[in-house]
Amino acid sequence: xxxxxxxxxxxxxxxxxxxxxxxxxxxxxAFDSFPTSEGKGPEALAALIAAKLKALWNGASPxxxxxxxxxxxxxxxxxxxxxxxxxxxxxxWKDVPITRLMSQALDIPAVLENDANLYALGEWLSGxxxxxxxEITLTLGTGVGGGLILEGRLWNGSFTSAxxxxxxxxxxxxxxxxxxxxxxxxxxxxxxxxxxxxREWIAAGRETLYEGDPRLIDTLAMLxxxxxxxxMSLSVFKGAGEAIGFVLSGVFNLLSLELAVIGGGxxxxxxxxxxxxxxxxxxxxxxxxxxxxxxxxxxLGGNAPLVGxxxxxxxxxx
Ligand SMILES: [Zn+2]
Numbered sequence: 001x002x003x004x005x006x007x008x009x010x011x012x013x014x015x016x017x018x019x020x021x022x023x024x025x026x027x028x029x030a031f032d033s034f035p036t037s038e039g040k041g042p043e044a045l046a047a048l049i050a051a052k053l054k055a056l057w058n059g060a061s062p063x064x065x066x067x068x069x070x071x072x073x074x075x076x077x078x079x080x081x082x083x084x085x086x087x088x089x090x091x092x093w094k095d096v097p098i099t100r101l102m103s104q105a106l107d108i109p110a111v112l113e114n115d116a117n118l119y120a121l122g123e124w125l126s127g128x129x130x131x132x133x134x135e136i137t138l139t140l141g142t143g144v145g146g147g148l149i150l151e152g153r154l155w156n157g158s159f160t161s162a163x164x165x166x167x168x169x170x171x172x173x174x175x176x177x178x179x180x181x182x183x184x185x186x187x188x189x190x191x192x193x194x195x196x197x198x199r200e201w202i203a204a205g206r207e208t209l210y211e212g213d214p215r216l217i218d219t220l221a222m223l224x225x226x227x228x229x230x231x232m233s234l235s236v237f238k239g240a241g242e243a244i245g246f247v248l249s250g251v252f253n254l255l256s257l258e259l260a261v262i263g264g265g266x267x268x269x270x271x272x273x274x275x276x277x278x279x280x281x282x283x284x285x286x287x288x289x290x291x292x293x294x295x296x297x298x299x300l301g302g303n304a305p306l307v308g309x310x311x312x313x314x315x316x317x318x
Contacts, residue, residue: 133258197236
């Protein structure tokens with residue numbers, strides 16, 4: 001039966017909802033994506049997602065039945081109950097029993113996981129972290145998502161979500177984080193945080209090649225500027241790299257990891273940040289020598305969470 005060893009994967013983001021039919025090895029057999037704004041409100045969006053998943057499954061594998069569905073969601077989730085408690089970037093999403101809605105609509109089991117954790121599982125299964133037992137992933141986007149793999153398994157910890165690396169505090173940083181605290185890593189290293197620093201520096205008259213409206217600068221524009229030698233953009237990326245380096249030094253020293261994978265939209269600046277990350281780690285790492293560890297750019301891009309669904313469902317026994 002062609003469908004026997006396939007899974008459905010869903011990645012609900014603030015901008016797009018991505019879905020895939022995947023094999024146990026993480027190969028994506030069929031893929032679909034649509035703007036999250038197409039579904040008005042949680043019920044309408046859930047119904048739309050279910051219809052898209054059914055179409056994906058029927059189109060690619062008419063004779064078989066996927067074994068289960070893995071759902072990746074941003075924000076605050078209750079994994080065991082399958083509830084998205086709050087997704088700040090998806091209007092109206094509060095206490096949505098997404099697992100029940102999906103398994104009822106599709107008549108297959110469904111499992112919920114944090115999207116950053118699915119990203120980690122994807123890179124571990126068939127991306128930059130393939131074959132690594134102990135690794136952490138960082139996704140530089142609106143915030144900095146984290147996923148931790150220890151001894152080849154996703155680490156969930158005791159409470160709702162482990163590996164909140166974006167909210168590890170940095171000494172000497174007073175920037176206010178989306179979580180309401182100050183000095184979190186993501187205030188300087190997320191794509192949004194880096195662009196915010198650039199805006200402030202432009203307003204303060206710092207030397208830059210940027211000539212557009214300061215309010216519109218983003219990390220994509222900064223990448224282009226950095227490639228042309230722009231001192232402002234290069235400084236922002238260097239600062240982000242140093243902050244990541246300090247945090248990773250602590251995490252690696254605590255857990256004796258061998259790899260950090262950096263992905264998400266902000267990882268376009270990986271080549272500009274990596275030298276600073278490694279320089280700081282070379283001064284603070286005690287659990288390994290620098291030639292034993294790696295800091296790598298994510299290899300799977302935005303589809304990593306869909307790939308990770310295969311590892312999550314295999315681990316869950318499906
Ligand atoms: Zn925070």
